[in-house]
Amino acid sequence: MKHRSHSKFHRTIECKSVIVQLKQSGLKPSQIKKAIDAMKTSNEVDVTSKQCVDVLSEQRKHNRGREFYGLIKHLQDKALVDNDQYFVMDLCSDGCPKNIFCADGRSRDDFSKFGDVVFDVTYMTNKFKMPFAPFIRVKHLEQSILFGGVLLENEKEETFVWLVEHFLKCMFSKYPKAIITNQDKAMGNAIKSISKC
Numbered sequence: 001m002k003h004r005s006h007s008k009f010h011r012t013i014e015c016k017s018v019i020v021q022l023k024q025s026g027l028k029p030s031q032i033k034k035a036i037d038a039m040k041t042s043n044e045v046d047v048t049s050k051q052c053v054d055v056l057s058e059q060r061k062h063n064r065g066r067e068f069y070g071l072i073k074h075l076q077d078k079a080l081v082d083n084d085q086y087f088v089m090d091l092c093s094d095g096c097p098k099n100i101f102c103a104d105g106r107s108r109d110d111f112s113k114f115g116d117v118v119f120d121v122t123y124m125t126n127k128f129k130m131p132f133a134p135f136i137r138v139k140h141l142e143q144s145i146l147f148g149g150v151l152l153e154n155e156k157e158e159t160f161v162w163l164v165e166h167f168l169k170c171m172f173s174k175y176p177k178a179i180i181t182n183q184d185k186a187m188g189n190a191i192k193s194i195s196k197c
Contacts, residue, residue: 121187134146
């Protein structure tokens with residue numbers, strides 16, 4: 001019987017497949033670890049929770065690339081019918097998108113007529129499990145106007161700097177008269193650093 005070392009068992013295709021299936025069934029990494037350890041043979045060393053998390057992270061990254069392809073294709077198709085559509089991506093070293101900002105022509109035109117923006121990051125409730133940040137304005141009668149939106153890799157200052165730079169580029173370098181935020185420190189620092197330019 002072939003012995004698999006502690007460092008290699010969690011890398012087998014069979015083990016990875018079981019880890020992913022158990023996660024899809026709703027189990028947490030610590031529960032997955034216990035289930036995998038109960039299924040392994042006596043010659044195999046226990047799998048750690050971190051190894052389970054690493055396998056799931058690798059799987060999520062792989063799936064995200066395929067899902068992003070569909071989103072990018074949709075934005076490219078929209079750009080064929082809307083010449084003023086704007087979208088930009090920030091890529092990871094492996095070529096996978098980490099930030100995507102977009103605004104259609106109507107949104108860009110609407111922004112040129114108004115001067116204030118509400119900007120807040122939502123929790124990761126989208127299928128990409130990434131923070132989503134819309135740029136909006138609330139008109140009288142509580143109607144919202146969407147100026148653009150972005151999927152973000154994280155909520156770090158450098159990510160917000162990238163976002164604000166591209167928002168301004170998209171909006172023809174017109175800086176908003178007012179930006180209302182949730183007072184996030186990283187977001188505030190990014191806005192301040194751009195407004196000084």
